Amino acid sequence: WDVSVWDLRSDTVTKPCDEMRRAMAEAVVGDDVYEEDPTVRELEALGARLLGKEAALFVASGTMGNLIALLTHCGRGQGAVVGARSHIYNYEGGGMAALGGVMPLVVDDGTGLPSTEDLLGACRDASNVHFVEARLLCLENTHNASGGRAASPEAMEPLCALAREKGLSVHLDGARVFNAAVALGVDACRYGALVDSVQICLSKGLGAPVGSLLCGDGTFVREARKWRKRLGGGMRQAGVLAAAGLVALRSRIDRLAEDHEKARRLSLLLRREGLDLLDIPDATNMIYFRLPRGTEPHRFVDLCRNEGVLVGFPARDLVRLVTHLDLPEEAVDDVARSLVKAVRAL
Numbered sequence: 526w527d528v529s530v531w532d533l534r535s536d537t538v539t540k541p542c543d544e545m546r547r548a549m550a551e552a553v554v555g556d557d558v559y560e561e562d563p564t565v566r567e568l569e570a571l572g573a574r575l576l577g578k579e580a581a582l583f584v585a586s587g588t589m590g591n592l593i594a595l596l597t598h599c600g601r602g603q604g605a606v607v608g609a610r611s612h613i614y615n616y617e618g619g620g621m622a623a624l625g626g627v628m629p630l631v632v633d634d635g636t637g638l639p640s641t642e643d644l645l646g647a648c649r650d651a652s653n654v655h656f657v658e659a660r661l662l663c664l665e666n667t668h669n670a671s672g673g674r675a676a677s678p679e680a681m682e683p684l685c686a687l688a689r690e691k692g693l694s695v696h697l698d699g700a701r702v703f704n705a706a707v708a709l710g711v712d713a714c715r716y717g718a719l720v721d722s723v724q725i726c727l728s729k730g731l732g733a734p735v736g737s738l739l740c741g742d743g744t745f746v747r748e749a750r751k752w753r754k755r756l757g758g759g760m761r762q763a764g765v766l767a768a769a770g771l772v773a774l775r776s777r778i779d780r781l782a783e784d785h786e787k788a789r790r791l792s793l794l795l796r797r798e799g800l801d802l803l804d805i806p807d808a809t810n811m812i813y814f815r816l817p818r819g820t821e822p823h824r825f826v827d828l829c830r831n832e833g834v835l836v837g838f839p840a841r842d843l844v845r846l847v848t849h850l851d852l853p854e855e856a857v858d859d860v861a862r863s864l865v866k867a868v869r870a871l
């Protein structure tokens with residue numbers, strides 16, 4: 526592995542392998558706006574099957590998949606219940622408001638999932654002219670800001686049942702749902718069965734260069750396809766990209782356990798050297814650790830880069846490390862040594 530720098534900023538940095546590049550070059554393609562690209566159709570069918578949904582739509586990114594779900598489920602002035610620390614609420618440019626006029630109804634998701642009490646509190650009496658009508662509950666699994674924490678289907682079930690009882694649809698931001706499924710040893714279908722729509726990323730731990738799938742029932746996906754077109758997301762010969770996604774879904778799901786093992790081992794090594802790691806229940810491929818108070822983030826990032834490691838900074842004194850398939854197991858010890866050296870140099 527002749528790599529000068531190990532990139533642990535995110536699992537979004539994974540690059541397509543030779544197998545994907547061959548599949549991309551050889552992909553049979555057609556015009557996907559006419560729904561005639563056979564490789565896109567095959568990818569959508571496989572994604573839907575893996576999540577136990579009727580249909581799926583290939584989209585350019587996880588953000589686009591989540592946005593299309595919000596626009597399909599909610600009308601202008603209606604509310605989507607979102608976690609205060611969720612990606613949808615914090616890192617998608619406010620698309621739900623900017624493009625959909627959808628009102629975020631923010632609840633605490635400190636443990637990765639909101640409580641049923643907070644969900645109930647967000648579902649206010651829509652007949653009262655003062656209140657926003659909640660139409661959608663958005664969940665995130667694994668939960669990024671909680672450290673890539675995986676939630677079990679059992680943990681999600683009461684929220685989904687209450688949402689249904691209150692007449693809300695449920696969307697799962699499943700950018701890393703396969704990390705959750707693999708970490709907890711459950712079939713991803715069990716998550717799909719709990720929700721009305723689920724967005725899965727092909728371009729993170731699964732290693733495809735581009736894209737996500739938005740899965741749901743046929744009616745939902747037909748409406749979502751219309752929203753994708755309105756957003757300019759209708760793609761022509763996208764089978765070139767979908768071919769990589771097929772390799773990802775066919776052969777990169779189970780190996781996510783390797784990324785989780787790398788994160789476990791790296792955590793052990795960093796803890797042993799006294800770094801202040803956050804305890805993450807049901808951890809997957811992420812590590813968060815605190816820096817000494819008052820550390821200038823950019824100084825630490827530079828120190829790490831000088832030691833050959835790129836790190837992420839989700840909050841002022843919090844460092845995030847994400848393991849992935851482009852970080853080999855044998856590099857973990859080097860990464861640990863480099864990070865400890867950078868902390869010691871602060």
Ligand SMILES: Cc1ncc(COP(=O)(O)O)c(CN[C@H](C(=O)O)[C@H](C)O)c1O
Pocket residue numbers: 534535536537585586587588589612613616665667669698700701726728737
């Ligand atoms: C839970 C979740 N849902 C959606 C997305 C958006 O996916 P993309 O739009 O980047 O494909 C992300 C990306 N997360 C990225 C990362 O973790 O490095 C950054 C923060 O945007 C995500 O973590």
